[in-house]
Amino acid sequence: MEYKVVMPQLTDTMEEGKIVRWLKKEGDYVKKDEPLVEIESDKAVMEVPSMREGVLVKILAEEGEELPVGQPIAVIETEVEKAKEEVGKPVEVKKEEKPPEKRKEKVEIKVEGIKPPEKIKLPEGSASPSARKLAGELGLNLKELQGKGEIPTPAHEKDIKEYFYKKFFTKSALDILKEYNLDPEDVYKEIGKKKIDKTDLERYIKTKNIPITQKPSDIQSVLIKNLSKSTQIPVYYITHQFDISLILKQEKYTITAYIIKIFGDVMQDHPKIRTVYRNGMFYTYPSSNISVAISVGEELFNPTIKNVETKSLKQVYEDLQNLREKSKEKKLTVEDIQGATFSISNLGMFGIKQFFPVIPPFHSGIAGIGVAVDGIISVSFTFDHRVVNGVQAAQFVIELEKRMKDQKYIKSLK
């Protein structure tokens, strides 16, 4: 009979144990209660005796290994004759065998069974200390209002506030208070009117020049954080005029799509443009992955078009459209915004001639594309000097220019 030795539970709180030392080796004969293995529990190292007599045919856990309680660690064959054949042979018990369910007590919390609290019958005038204090400050007669049923008994702070707001502010005025994050009590005291309406509040806000305060959205916060990181990057700028009349003649797709495709192809010959600097290491990626700045309302996204070098112009154009849609619908995934080493931002479509873009963190550079004037566009580059030096950047830019003037190449873009 095969007997599986499992990781024993040596203490009441032990969940896993470590094999310190095997006291027997494969092929050894063990008697019942003879020390078999040393195991380290959460409390101490202990000798664990064998529960059966037989031959230790297989050791399943190496010294130093940590295993959950209940996991098989060795096999003992209790029939000695059979054991002779089996010593050292692979045993069916696989290490990958699913460890037994941990006997942890469930922490799942169910709260359905809570009975509703009993209604406390208290005399009018009953209120929490803070509610009573607030009512006093606002000059409300608690007892009287509770008698009329306008405030519940016992009263809590929330009840007093709600009553106070309804009584002294019109509904539209309350909305404005919320919008401007104003404290109703302060406003009430300062305006000093019995019922405050929208006009009163608007006048108050204007005279006091109170701003609307707004927290940036999560995505905006990330953007702000990244922009701050950008200022830590040592950069330099290069501006160059490109003749794109060939592209304008062709124009089957947008200029941005053409530019992304050409940049992606040229990047293949310029490994530095495919390199980013991160935590003291350079990372050079094989693919030409280019991120594109897309603005939606007040938010700015920077999704990535991947493997530009292997894609047709049409595919690049479609990818770009697809990412625009996703940005608008806020459906960009983490996958969509990762992996770029170079970035492109185009303000040419608004008629801007030239601008110097801020480099996103973990990019080798970014290009700012201006509007075409007589077939010429002005492109300004911002490079991370730690990654790309001036000569390497110049070579990249000149190569881009060559490609844009290469009739055969431009025509080949489909």
Add this chain to the structure above:
Amino acid sequence: MLYREALNKALDEMMEKDETVVILGEDVGFYGGNYRVTEGLYAKYGEKRAIDTPIAENSIVGNAIGMAIGGLRPVAEIMTVNFILIAMDQIVNQMAKLRYMSGGKVELPMVVRTPQGVSKQLAAQHSQSLERFFTSTPGLITMVASDATAAYYGLKYAIELDDPVIFLEHELLYPMKMEIQERKDFDPFKADVVKEGKDITVVSYLKMLHDTLQAVSVIEKELGVSVEVINLHSLNPLDMETISKSVKKTGRFVIVTEEPKTGSFAGEIVSKVTEELFYQLDAPPLRICGEDVPTPYNRKLELLSIPTPDKIAKQIIYWGRENGI
């Protein structure tokens, strides 16, 4: 890292830095501690600095007091708080009093470390939480270590103090995996707001802090409120400043402890809150504590006798609804 390893690291570093730091207790030397907190220290520092004592708690603490008066910085381990009762005469009549009775001439830089609380089925005599005895004895500092950060920085701080410290740990925390957070400015006399919220203040420590944190999201979802959770590192002195700031914001106070309710430390903290913050309170303070029974051995009954994440959630939700949330 495990919680107990954080304690071990603190002891090791202090013993390495200052040769007047010695440890003593039952099995703390050769065996490495019943919960392995002092593992490796005997081998590293020898039998004169990792001292195995007889099973005689009163003399362990008595010896430590003598050592402290004589210029050492002893860290005594009492295997569990249940056995400290034998040593209460030394603790209450000597350890807590000598600094005062000598007019400050005698310094007592000593720590008594001990775990408390319900583990798993160790029965009534081995499952107690006795913080009330120490917090109600003037002259003692009572610290608690609820996580690895408080264990590591807190114990080092306690050893460096020239006053006597009772340092409470919890048996179920020892094998728990947690990391020491970088806290160069760690001050055990300032409580940590471990989770910010604006509607309910919940204070806890040791194992119950972890149970409370598990219950929080359920409470928030069910009551539609946000809960602030405060982790105490010291019970006496108590950081009322942090508690007060929180209660002034929330108007509602809950304390969760494992000890039986009657005469509890939880009762003391509620008194302080009520005295100082009466007019800020929007609901009666709530104590969630152990039941007033000797801890049962039966696992189901044992769990019924102390707060669990489930019970913490249910009690706070019921209390919230009862009091205007």
